[in-house]
Amino acid sequence: MTRNRPTSLDATIESPWHDVGSSRVPSAVYTDRAIYERELDRIFYGPHWSYVGLEIEIPEPGCFKRTAVGERSVIMIRNRKGEINVLENRCAHRAMRFCQERTGKVKTLVCPYHQWNYNHDGKLLGVPFRNGVKGNGGMPADFELEDHGLNRLKVAVRNGVVFACFDHDVESIEDYLGPDILAAFNRTFDGRKLVLHGYSRQRIPGNWKLMMENIKDPYHPGLLHTWFVTFGLWRADNESRLELDRHARHAAMISRRSEKVVSNVEEGVTSFRKNMELNEPLLLDIVHEPWWGRDTVCMTTMFPNVIFQQQVNSLSTRQILPLGPDKFDFVWTHFGFEDDNAEMTERRLRQANLFGPAGFVSADDGEVIEFSQEGFEQDKNFTTLCELDGTSVGPADHMVTETLIRGMYRYWREVMEL
Template sequence: MNSLIPMSAAETDYAGLVQTDRVHTSLYKDEQIFDEEMEKIFYSTWVWVAHASEIPDAGSFKTINIGKQPVVVVRDRKKQVHVLLNRCRHRAATVCEHKKGKTNSFVCPYHGWSYALDGTLRGVPAPESYGECLDKSEFPLVNLRVEEYNGMIFASFKQDIEPLLDFLGPAKKWMDLFMKQGAGYPIKVLGEHRFRFPGNWKIQLENTTDAYHFPLVHKSFLSSVDEQTERMLDFVGGPGYVEDLGNGHSVMVMIPELIDLEEELMERDIPERFEALAQALRDEGHEELQVRRIVRAVGGSGFNLNLFPNIACSMAFFRVLQPISVQETEIHHAVITMDGGPQLANQYRLRLHEHFQGPLGFGTPDDSEAWERVQHGAAAGNDLWIMLNRGLPGEVKTEDGLKSDVSAETGMRAAYQQWKKMMTA
C-alpha cells in the first residue's frame, strides 16, 4: 500500500499529499482527512456565512453550517451582526430550524430557554428550581468572531485570527469589482437553490477556476445561446488568465473586457440579447448612461473569484459550498439582483440565472454529473494522483501572486497550497 495513504492521525503526511503539480487521491475519500479538515480549516479560518442583504433588518436571520457545525447569522436591535452556534446551552437542541426569517428572540423548543438576538440568555422556565446554581450570564449562545467587507459577512471560531482584510488581501479589489453588478443600486440576494452531489467538497472548489472544462461539459448550454453569446464564451485559448491571489484565493478572468463593468459604457455596443431590455429601460425614462450601466450589470462580470475555503463570486451569482461528509457536498446557488433597481432588469437576471445555474438549467446538472464522476473514479487506484499541472510552465509572478493562461490550473494549485499550509500548521 502507498505510504502516503493516511492510516492514523499520527501517520498522516499532509505535506507529502500535496505537491507542486498534483495532490493525492486520498484527499477526496479519506474520512480521517475530512475530519481533520473541519478542525484545521473550517474551524480555524474565516468562512463566508452571509451577504448583508440576507439579514437587512433587526431580527433578520439565516441559518447555515460552518463545516459541520450549525450557526445562526442574525442582526440585533442595534443592527450589529452576530454569528451564534445554533445550540441551546441547556441540553443542546437547536434554537432555530428555519432557513431564514425574522424574530424577536430564539426560544429552545425542548425546554423553553430563551435568548436575545445577541445570544444573551434572557430567561428560563421556573428559574426557582435552579436555586443558586444557575447564573444566566454564564450561558449565552456562543458568539463567533464576525467581520464584514463590502457586504460579505465572514465568521471564525478563532477569536485571535488575523483581521479579515489581511486574509482577503488582493482578493478585495476583485470583490469590489464584482459588486459593481448593482449598477449603482445595492446588491441584493433575492433567493437561492440548494442541492447535494455525492462528492468531496474540494472537487467543487476546483471547478470555479476551471475554464478547461467549459466547452466540453457545457456544450449543451453553448448550443442554447445566440451566436454572439457563444463567441463571447469561447474563452479557452483567449486573452484571459487565472491568478493566485494568496491565502488560497484565486481569480479566473474569462472575458477581460468585462472585468470592470463601468468601463467604456458609451463606447461599446449593447449585445443583441439585451437590446429589448435596453429599449424598455429607455421607455421607462432612464438616461442612456444608466441604461447601459444596468444592461452591463445584468450580463454579469467577466470573471470568477474563488475565496478559500467556501465561497465563489461567479460571474453573476454566489456559489457557496458546504461539506456534509467526505463523499457528499451541499451547494447553494444564490442569485444577486439590484435592490431597488428596475423590475424588468431583475427579471432578466433571474431568467439568466435559471438558464444556467437553476435546477432545470443547463450548467448545474452537467457540473454535478462531472463532480460525481470524479468521486466515483477516485475509488479506482489508491496510489494514484490528481494532476494539477496545466499551465504550470507558463506561470509567472505578479504583484499579487502567480498568473497563467485562462485554462491553467493555477487556482487549484493556490487552493491546495493553502490547504497544505493549514493542515500542517
C-alpha cells in the first residue's frame, strides 16, 4: 500500500518553482504542508528504500527495535528463523501504536488494548472472545485471522544493514543504489560483523532535505568547520571526488586528508586557524585502516533517509525521521567492527567527539539548518542559489560545486511532479 491520500486533494498543489532547472529551490519546498504530505506519500511511502537499522541491534529471535519510516512507526524484529521483518506499529483492530518501548525482546507482539496477538512475522495469532462468551457476541463467521495481520513492509538486508519499503514493487536495493553508490556502501559494509557503540538523537527545527543537502554540499565543510580546515580533514584543496547514481538522488563525497597543513591556500577562509594546536593530540589520533584504500572520508547520502559516515576512524549511520515540513529527528548510530582491538574502539569513541549534536564539527550543521529554515519561513518568495560550478548535474573530481544538491532536486521534481 502506498498512496493513502485522496489524489484529488493532492492534485491541487501548484508548482512553486520559478524555472525548469534544479538550482534555485523555492522556499515552499521547505515550508509547505501540502508539498510535505506529497513527499511522505511519494518518497517515504512510495518506491524508495528507507534505512531502518543494523542487524546487530536485534541479535536474537524476538529482539525488536522500534523506529519509523517517514512518520509511520515501524518495528524491526527478528523471527524464530533468524529473518528480519519490518512491521507497521499499528494494531489491525483499532490502530493502536501498541509498541512503545524502543527496544526489547518478546515472544509475540501483543496490543494491550484488546490483547490482539501477532507473531514475529506480523501474523495475527488470536483474538480474545473470538467465538463469544456463553453463546453471546464474538466475531462474525467470516472473520479470518489471516486477513488481519500487521502491515508488513518489504525488507532488504545487505551486509548487516536493514532497509524497508512500504511499496512491495520497489526495485532491489542493489538496483536502487546503482553501481557507484553501492561501491561506496560496500566499502564500509563489506560483510564484516559490526559492533554497536550507541546512539545520539537530536531534533533539528528544519526541513528534512536540508540535512541531505548539507551532506551533498562539499562547499561548506572547509569553510564552516574550523576543525576540518585546520586539521586537513576536509579542505577545498584535498583530492576528492563526487559520485551519484543515475537518478542523482544518492551521492557519495569521497576525499583524502592532507597529511600536512602548513598554510591556508584559500584566501579569505577565516575559519582556518594557523596557530591552533591541540592540547590533547589524541583527539585526532588517526590510524589508517587498510579497507579505506587511499581515501580517508566517504560520506554517502542515500535518498531519502540515511547518511553513511566514514570520517577517518569514526563510523555512523545518520537516520532522518521527518516530523512535518519544519522539523526532523536525526538519529546517529555509531558502530565499529568485531575485529577492532580495544585501542581502535577507544579511538572511534574519542573521534565521535567531532560528530553528533555536541560534535566539534556537527553541532554547527544542526544550527545552520535551523537558521536556513527561519529564512525560508520569513520569505516565501525566496529561492536558493545553488549554482556553484554552474547549473548542471554530474560527477566531479573537486569540491567547489553544488552539483549533488542540484541532482537531488532534479530527481525530486520528477517524483513530485512539481
